[in-house]
Amino acid sequence: MSKKRRPTLQDVANIVGVTKMTISRYLRDPQQVSSEMQKKISLAVEELGYIPNRAPDLLSNAKSHAIGILVPSLTNQVFSEVIRGIERVTEAAGYQTMFAHYGYSAELEEKRISFLLSYHIDGLILSESHHTPRTLKMIETAGIPVIEMMDVASPAIEQAVGVDNLEASYQMVSAMIAKGYQHIVYLGARLDTRTKLRQQGYEKAMREHGLSCKSMMTEAASSFSLGAELLTRTLAAHPKTDGLFCTNDDLAIGAIFEAQRMGLKIPEQIAVAGFHGHDIGQSMVPKLATVVTPREKIGQVTAQQLIARLAGEAITEAVIDLGVEIRHGESI
């Protein structure tokens, strides 16, 4: 009994009694072979359960029609929505996607990019503008189009699509100040690039109004329970706190739940604002004040730009800022 081997085009060809070239043609476009041949090949392919093999293609430097997508985290709802936007476009354009995530670490990002490039992706989408030198070198060497998503402040490579996190935060905190809150504290977790930008936006608004900046930060990953914990710590450290600007909705919602447990009235005793505008913020009581980011649209526009460039078009806009919406909700 011979060991089973993955069937090749040659195996199909042997059954049909033609060369593998004919099978190859059939698989790419059945019209290219005669109609009786189509039937015969179709049967043989089904019989063997032939599985396409990309290896030879990759080897001969053909286009892979695959694009690589790097996100910091899969657990983060934000990126699942961005990915949905990307795929809506890539799917329609006949491109396949290969994801990887790097846990907010530039070193891991480097590894993942190397992995994706080793599979000859045609284009690459990143979620960060900070990379290791080796990453930059690899990308240059690979010579494929690259787009950085999410923030537009300081693109490191060729093109960026996203929002201005600093400016958006500045606007939200300004709105809170305009409503009369004076002792606003910034809640941050997982100190990545965008978290820092949001903190800067917070500080800009506070300073502009002569208010003092206070932050409660941790390197732990965001979660609802972390938001609860940060509220407790904030009130212990700064009892006069009357507002929270949180780096994302999860922290904000966790803080609101904890405030409810403590019997604090929102927003009368403490105002809370988040970042992103997830569905849950609109369902909960009170409705969450938040900076609504166009997550799915970021994905769509990024994918459209990348595909245009894969089709040979030049970059027309190196930076595409899709803007945010300040939603007041009921919590400020």
Add this chain to the structure above:
Amino acid sequence: MSKKRRPTLQDVANIVGVTKMTISRYLRDPQQVSSEMQKKISLAVEELGYIPNRAPDLLSNAKSHAIGILVPSLTNQVFSEVIRGIERVTEAAGYQTMFAHYGYSAELEEKRISFLLSYHIDGLILSESHHTPRTLKMIETAGIPVIEMMDVASPAIEQAVGVDNLEASYQMVSAMIAKGYQHIVYLGARLDTRTKLRQQGYEKAMREHGLSCKSMMTEAASSFSLGAELLTRTLAAHPKTDGLFCTNDDLAIGAIFEAQRMGLKIPEQIAVAGFHGHDIGQSMVPKLATVVTPREKIGQVTAQQLIARLAGEAITEAVIDLGVEIRHGESI
């Protein structure tokens, strides 16, 4: 000016003045070449920014050390946690992961599997036990180990790791009935296999106590706002409802928020239970009653089993049931 080309081992070899075989050895295990050669090659590799190329490897039927992972949805928090569990194990074992998602469609699953197999993955993890005939054929032909995650009721291939969704739901609904709720309605969305199993568990418990079954279902994807909507529709259709068993936490939480808006007391006027035990359920007020599934552990055990089989071990347990915990919380 010549068009840039991705550097090959030969290019590195030319710079160093040896054959590419020496470079190949260095890259896989630097110890295999002399120490002065190590330095020279290292420099040349950096200079060119050499990127590994998996194509030749794939072509010669080498192990890819990559495993494919198929999940129905990336938006679904459940699967990000399962993936985290998988990666904790694969990362340590030196395996790389390639994800894909198929939007709960068996046809799309087939496409994705074909895609992953075309890249010569060594093993495959699925999240479903229902597949197209062609999928089954492909998997058989590929001859690689496959594990089905999530539910253990009716594995279709070789091995399954997960929980018993029907039994778990039966237990939760029984617990609700034991507390005195009589008019419990089942809330379901996106009618996939597991949702149906949970409904069956609900029905088994209700029938056993001579209570009548009522369901409020939709094919839309789960969300918090959908939970709110389903509650409204449920109360309109069945005014006497005093309990909800929801197919997941999102629906349950959305329903609770809506009940709060309506001024309904939980659990006095209406009890609500969810499924999975996400972090948010423990933070919110009231704490959510839920069936806690060992999501990360499912991932870990699945990966461990797969890697053991890749190492040549035989299947010792075709079905691994990791069990659930019934958490009463404050909402029933």
Add this chain to the structure above:
DNA sequence: TATTGTTATGTTACAGGTAACATTCCATAG
């Protein structure tokens, strides 16, 4: 009938890393 075109299929060469085997060179033992 000779010519041209068209459709269907065949032939050849190639992509880049690595397993398996071969060679070279030098140190040490006999």
Add this chain to the structure above:
DNA sequence: CTATGGAATGTTACCTGTAACATAACAATA
């Protein structure tokens, strides 16, 4: 001084699909 062994490096063949070119067979036209 030769023989032996081992470390370092070289040589060859191979994996599979497809672009590019070649050929065959037959229909349509001059």
